[in-house]
Amino acid sequence: MGRYDLALIGFGGVNRALAELISQSGERLARELGFALRVVAITDLRAGSLVDPDGIELAPLLATEPGELSFAGLAGGSADPRNESVIREVPADIVVEATFTNPTDGEPALSHVRWALESGKHVCTTNKGPVALAGRALKQLAAERDVSFEFEGSVLSGTPILRTAERMFGGLEITGVQGIMNGTSNYILGRLEEGIELPAAIAEAQNLGYAEADPTADIEGHDVQLKVMILANEVLGADLRREDVFCEGISAITPNEVRDAARKGLRWKLVGSATRHEDGSVDARVAPLALPAHHPLAGISGPLNAVAFHTDLLGTVTVCGPGAGRIETAYALLSDIIAIHQRHSDDDTAPTRPVLQETHRV
Numbered sequence: 001m002g003r004y005d006l007a008l009i010g011f012g013g014v015n016r017a018l019a020e021l022i023s024q025s026g027e028r029l030a031r032e033l034g035f036a037l038r039v040v041a042i043t044d045l046r047a048g049s050l051v052d053p054d055g056i057e058l059a060p061l062l063a064t065e066p067g068e069l070s071f072a073g074l075a076g077g078s079a080d081p082r083n084e085s086v087i088r089e090v091p092a093d094i095v096v097e098a099t100f101t102n103p104t105d106g107e108p109a110l111s112h113v114r115w116a117l118e119s120g121k122h123v124c125t126t127n128k129g130p131v132a133l134a135g136r137a138l139k140q141l142a143a144e145r146d147v148s149f150e151f152e153g154s155v156l157s158g159t160p161i162l163r164t165a166e167r168m169f170g171g172l173e174i175t176g177v178q179g180i181m182n183g184t185s186n187y188i189l190g191r192l193e194e195g196i197e198l199p200a201a202i203a204e205a206q207n208l209g210y211a212e213a214d215p216t217a218d219i220e221g222h223d224v225q226l227k228v229m230i231l232a233n234e235v236l237g238a239d240l241r242r243e244d245v246f247c248e249g250i251s252a253i254t255p256n257e258v259r260d261a262a263r264k265g266l267r268w269k270l271v272g273s274a275t276r277h278e279d280g281s282v283d284a285r286v287a288p289l290a291l292p293a294h295h296p297l298a299g300i301s302g303p304l305n306a307v308a309f310h311t312d313l314l315g316t317v318t319v320c321g322p323g324a325g326r327i328e329t330a331y332a333l334l335s336d337i338i339a340i341h342q343r344h345s346d347d348d349t350a351p352t353r354p355v356l357q358e359t360h361r362v
């Protein structure tokens with residue numbers, strides 16, 4: 001059986017959830033997927049770096065509270081994240097980038113991804129910055145090095161929106177996308193409708209692992225702006241920069257406006273959209289809208305997100321699922337690793353869904 005050695009860059013909610021998945025369910029996953037996963041390096045701003053080419057024992061790290069974790073003093077450990085040397089020099093097959101999203105210039109994640117690809121390693125990331133701001137160049141670099149650059153979790157967390165569009169919509173012309181693409185703001189708007197105050201709703205979204213390290217990105221729409229750019233560039237063939245996407249968040253809507261609207265049967269939603277015109281140009285925007293109850297996006301509540309694809313032959317096809325969450329986003333990374341395996345192994349029969357165990361078969 002094959003094995004992939006992983007270097008985890010950033011050890012916050014998402015990469016810890018991936019480590020938990022590997023630690024608790026690694027053997028079952030290996031049986032079902034036909035390959036094993038082993039973590040050989042972890043770097044984190046607060047915890048430092050830890051390298052063991054023979055495989056890091058994850059359980060003791062996961063038993064330590066995130067704020068108390070320190071790699072200094074452990075064999076192969078250092079208080080310094082040493083991102084560049086770890087990414088370039090550790091013998092990992094796949095670098096898993098899950099540090100914070102920087103909507104301004106994508107750094108330091110952009111450099112992390114570039115270093116990994118330059119050193120011939122596959123990359124999977126949930127980080128929207130590098131994908132939205134430098135996706136083309138990074139895909140080009142990956143192609144030159146014959147490695148994969150996968151980023152399913154950058155839009156709608158573990159809900160496979162990008163791969164659905166790429167693999168399942170062959171022959172369709174997609175003319176536009178519209179959706180609710182931020183779990184935090186959608187959760188907050190729902191809690192405001194229920195009478196919860198804004199600071200409490202933000203704190204809940206942070207505790208549940210939905211919010212960005214700086215939740216301003218969720219509230220002011222910058223997170224959706226990046227996701228709209230990724231969708232427009234990946235699905236509509238655009239090459240949008242951030243300044244091309246009008247962006248207004250939910251901060252100007254008062255809790256009373258949200259509640260008044262709800263009494264009138266309207267629901268405030270932060271909606272991102274991109275439309276391709278006949279001349280090939282693409283318009284994209286992010287803005288809050290008070291949607292009537294019959295609108296298909298009005299019923300999308302809490303951290304649930306949805307994207308409607310407008311197509312020539314099928315009309316509108318809507319994909320709905322979790323838009324945020326630590327475990328859900330860790331699943332996106334697993335799906336990226338499966339995609340890497342399918343592309344680079346000879347095993348083109350590798351399952352895309354778990355195979356039923358013998359005992360479960362009827």
Ligand SMILES: NC(=O)C1=CN([C@@H]2O[C@H](COP(=O)(O)OP(=O)(O)OC[C@H]3O[C@@H](n4cnc5c(N)ncnc54)[C@H](OP(=O)(O)O)[C@@H]3O)[C@@H](O)[C@H]2O)C=CC1
Nearest residue numbers: 010011012013014044045046098099100101126127324325
């Ligand atoms: N959570 C979710 O639902 C989703 C998240 N994402 C994206 O996934 C990524 C990770 O999210 P999440 O795990 O929730 O975020 P967290 O903030 O929980 O984790 C990020 C981790 O990266 C660390 N970090 C920051 N800078 C560096 C650096 N230079 N080198 C090494 N480590 C660093 C942080 O350390 P410290 O805490 O000390 O700053 C933190 O431990 C983000 O880019 C986010 O936008 C995408 C989809 C959904």
Ligand SMILES: N[C@@H](CC=O)C(=O)O
Nearest residue numbers: 182183184211212324
């Ligand atoms: N903060 C983001 C996380 C996923 O991208 C959100 O709330 O949607």
